[in-house]
Structures are given as C-alpha cells and as structure tokens.
Amino acid sequence: MSIRGENILLGVSGGIAAYKAPDLVRRLRDAGATVRVVLTHGAQAFVTPLTFQAVSHQPVHTDLLDADAEAGMGHLELARWADRIVIAPASADTIARLAAGLADDLLTTLCLATRAPLTLCPAMNHIMWQAPVTQQNTRQLIERGATVLGPMSGPLAEGESGPGRLMEPADIVTALEQSAAPSTRPSPLAGQSVLITAGPTHEPIDPVRFIGNRSSGRMGFAIAAAAANVGARVCLISGPSRLPTPAGVERVDVETAEQMYQAVLDRAPQAAVFIAAAAVADYRVEARAMHKIKRDNQPDQLSLVPNPDILKAVAGLTDGPLTVGFAAETDDVLDNAHDKLTAKGIDMIAANAVGEGKGFEVADNALTVLWPGGHRELGHKAKTQLAAELIDLVGERFHAAD
Structure with missing residues (x-):
C-alpha cells in the first residue's frame, strides 16, 4: 500500500508540536505524495509559512478571506484538489471546532467543503486530551468517518508526562500508507x-x-x-x-x-x-x-x-x-x-x-x-x-x- 501520487492537504494547527510538521511534509514527499499546507493563525505563532514553502515546494495557505484566492474560489479549489486531508498537530480547539461544524477559518472551511477522508493527529496537554469534552468531540469525528492517529504517551513540552504527544512523522506516514488503497496482492486472510x-x-x-x-x-x-x-x-x-x-x-x-x-x-x-x-x-x-x-x-x-x-x-x-x-x-x-x-x-x-x-x-x-x-x-x-x-x-x- 502506498500514498505515491496522492494529493495530501496538511493542516497545521496551533501547538508546540507544530515544529514537527515540516519533517512530516518532507517524509510525505519522500513517500511520493504531493503536499500543500494550510496553517492556522495559531500555528503561525510556532512555525512560518516560508518554512513549509521551502519543504513542500508549493505555496502555503493561511487565510480564508484572501483576496487573490477568493477571486478563484481558492478554498473550494483546495478542497477538491485534496485526495485526503491530514491535520498534524490537531489541537483541542481545532478538534472542537470541527466537531461543531464551524467554518470560521481556512482549515475548518476546507474540511467542511471536501469529500476527501480526514485524518487527525492530536497533540496537546494530557489533561486536555483526557477531558471528557475532548474525548466526546473526538468520538463524534470518528463516528463521522475521521481517522485518529495518536496521541502517543510520553514527556510533554510543559514538563509533564502522559498521552498527548504527536505521533512521530515517520509513523504517521506509515499509518497513512496502511490505510491507502490496498495492494493488488490479496491477503491470505481475505474472505476468512x-x-x-x-x-x-x-x-x-x-x-x-x-x-x-x-x-x-x-x-x-x-x-x-x-x-x-x-x-x-x-x-x-x-x-x-x-x-x-x-x-x-x-x-x-x-x-x-x-x-x-x-x-x-x-x-x-x-x-x-x-x-x-x-x-x-x-x-x-x-x-x-x-x-x-x-x-x-x-x-x-x-x-x-x-x-x-x-x-x-x-x-x-x-x-x-x-x-x-x-x-x-x-x-x-x-x-x-x-x-x-x-x-x-x-x-x-x-x-x-x-x-x-x-x-x-x-x-x-x-x-x-x-x-x-x-x-x-x-x-x-x-x-x-x-x-x-x-x-x-x-x-x-x-x-x-x-
């Protein structure tokens, strides 16, 4: 199974784990995918559009009401272009806004306007992740068809430890490949x-x-x-x-x-x-x-x-x-x-x-x-x-x- 030839729209939301997202872009491209990046305003406090432009070799998108993009309905064009949307890191706020069906920035609008499958890679403080409302929001998105990868357990940026770490970029790519179109070689378990x-x-x-x-x-x-x-x-x-x-x-x-x-x-x-x-x-x-x-x-x-x-x-x-x-x-x-x-x-x-x-x-x-x-x-x-x-x-x- 492979993501070679896929168009992947990577959404990056606010959180310290955003520093890992450029490495994820590089690994997705190494696996043969074409990657375009959408940064939320929160993400731009941690990483810059120029970084993602350099590693993706594609323009980086940040604003819903971009005059140049809106002239060609750019947000809908991106939604149609994507074979899948991956959000890494997915913050508690982004998960909550997606669960509520909001479309108040470019990333949430794209998610609402696309038929492409959605993959969320949560990263946040472990108490935020374990909060009942975050778990409920995540379950709602899974029930609507989203895939959730992680979070991993371990040391967190604030010095605490627990489930809240972003899955490592290499493991995200592997998981995406596992969920891609199946190999033409049937599994011995097919039909069993x-x-x-x-x-x-x-x-x-x-x-x-x-x-x-x-x-x-x-x-x-x-x-x-x-x-x-x-x-x-x-x-x-x-x-x-x-x-x-x-x-x-x-x-x-x-x-x-x-x-x-x-x-x-x-x-x-x-x-x-x-x-x-x-x-x-x-x-x-x-x-x-x-x-x-x-x-x-x-x-x-x-x-x-x-x-x-x-x-x-x-x-x-x-x-x-x-x-x-x-x-x-x-x-x-x-x-x-x-x-x-x-x-x-x-x-x-x-x-x-x-x-x-x-x-x-x-x-x-x-x-x-x-x-x-x-x-x-x-x-x-x-x-x-x-x-x-x-x-x-x-x-x-x-x-x-x-």
Whole structure:
C-alpha cells in the first residue's frame, strides 16, 4: 500500500508540536505524495509559512478571506484538489471546532467543503486530551468517518508526562500508507472468518463494584479494523469499552469472563483465526452479593475462583482455528510469553510490557511476536500500525500452515 501520487492537504494547527510538521511534509514527499499546507493563525505563532514553502515546494495557505484566492474560489479549489486531508498537530480547539461544524477559518472551511477522508493527529496537554469534552468531540469525528492517529504517551513540552504527544512523522506516514488503497496482492486472510476479543472484563462483587483492569480495548479494536481492511470477515467480542465499532466488523458486547468464554466458544469452531487480545480477568468472586455491601458489613476478604481459560479452550478444539494470544507482562516479558505459548498450546503469541504508562490506556505499544521456531520484533509504534503489521504476520503464518 502506498500514498505515491496522492494529493495530501496538511493542516497545521496551533501547538508546540507544530515544529514537527515540516519533517512530516518532507517524509510525505519522500513517500511520493504531493503536499500543500494550510496553517492556522495559531500555528503561525510556532512555525512560518516560508518554512513549509521551502519543504513542500508549493505555496502555503493561511487565510480564508484572501483576496487573490477568493477571486478563484481558492478554498473550494483546495478542497477538491485534496485526495485526503491530514491535520498534524490537531489541537483541542481545532478538534472542537470541527466537531461543531464551524467554518470560521481556512482549515475548518476546507474540511467542511471536501469529500476527501480526514485524518487527525492530536497533540496537546494530557489533561486536555483526557477531558471528557475532548474525548466526546473526538468520538463524534470518528463516528463521522475521521481517522485518529495518536496521541502517543510520553514527556510533554510543559514538563509533564502522559498521552498527548504527536505521533512521530515517520509513523504517521506509515499509518497513512496502511490505510491507502490496498495492494493488488490479496491477503491470505481475505474472505476468512477471524474472531477477535478485546477490552477488559468486569467481574461483579455486588451491583455497584467489580474486579477489572485498565485495558481500553484499543489494541483489539485496531486489530479488528486491520483484519477487516484486508478483507476478512471479522467478529469482535468486546468487554466493556466505549470505542466505536470498526467499519465492516460484527460486534458482540459482553461483560464478564464467563460471558466472553461462551461467546467465543459458540463461534470459534467456525473461525479460521482466533486472536485473543482481551485482558480477561483470571478470577471472579465466588459468591456475588445481590445487594450493595455496606461499609459496616464489608468482609475481611473476598473468596475468588478461577475464570475459564478462553485461549486454552480454543487451542484445544479439534480442527480449531489458528490461535493467537497476548502476553501482557510487567517483567521477564519474553520468558513469560514463551512459557504461555507452550503451556496453552497456541500457535502464536504477541508479547508486550505493561504498567508505568505502557500497554494499557495509551495509543502506542511495542510487540514481539513468537511462534514455535520463530519470532519477529514489531517494535514501538502506534497501535493502529502495530495491528496492521500483526495481521500481515498472522496472514503469513496462516498461509504457511495451509
């Protein structure tokens, strides 16, 4: 997949991450795209039009009410010229104005006047990104068809740390290439039934409390989207998650590990591939309280019993699907993953470190995939990119097993 020959309109909004945008222009051009740049007034406080003119070899656009441009309806011409619009960085303000449908500057007007797909690369303070209104605005744009890449987690300009960093330009280009027109070479998974689990499970203690974990479901949802993109017939069984269902994916919502187990075992015999990306609780409360436990009557301890092992059960099916597990570990990641691969009798396992800002509730990850007799490092990337690479690798192993 390639963006060679595409016309890409790059919108740059205000924020310190705008300093990375000239590098993004250069990398887009190196990948074969023609790039034109639109700067908001906020962006011009950090970067200059002359910089982008030098790296894009194209005029830079800044004003909606430009007398010369308006004589030829320049903003509509740009909207029609673009094969896709990418906004990097996309500030909280820009995301909010796009969600509201405003058209009060050149960039928002172009987004409203085009039929080209929109990709947003958010960058902002982590508290701004996690604010409910920003999350709501972002979800609205996704529901309308926008793609969101990032933000990444890590140190921020103000000295704090968290999810809010602009995805690295090289990773943005790779993600755009992954979403471009598919290769003429069909994936081995095209037309195959792929069953995927995602998100956490919630194990009730009483009607208001539960045992859970920090999984957001992002990795599993990204894998489902990547599988659908290569033509697979995808069923996604999700624990509690607010993420939107990827296009072309059948979704089944569950809450507990036992519900997920039943949903998976009902469908696994008909699947060609099973990818267990969910963070399933290992234990549940033995006796769930039917009424809220009052503080004065709280037990000294909770009695727990093991949940069913979904991955091992699927791996044990006669003529079952190719099984892919995940090993989310805080230490000895590869050793623990290798032990899990062997103990569960599965075909592949994707190992990743979690904790201290890694793995859960972030937009990036790093994976090492192991299988009997081999392994591959997928490295540290956006989860969307990792998902596409993982699906390609699963396709390779599926084809090899044929």
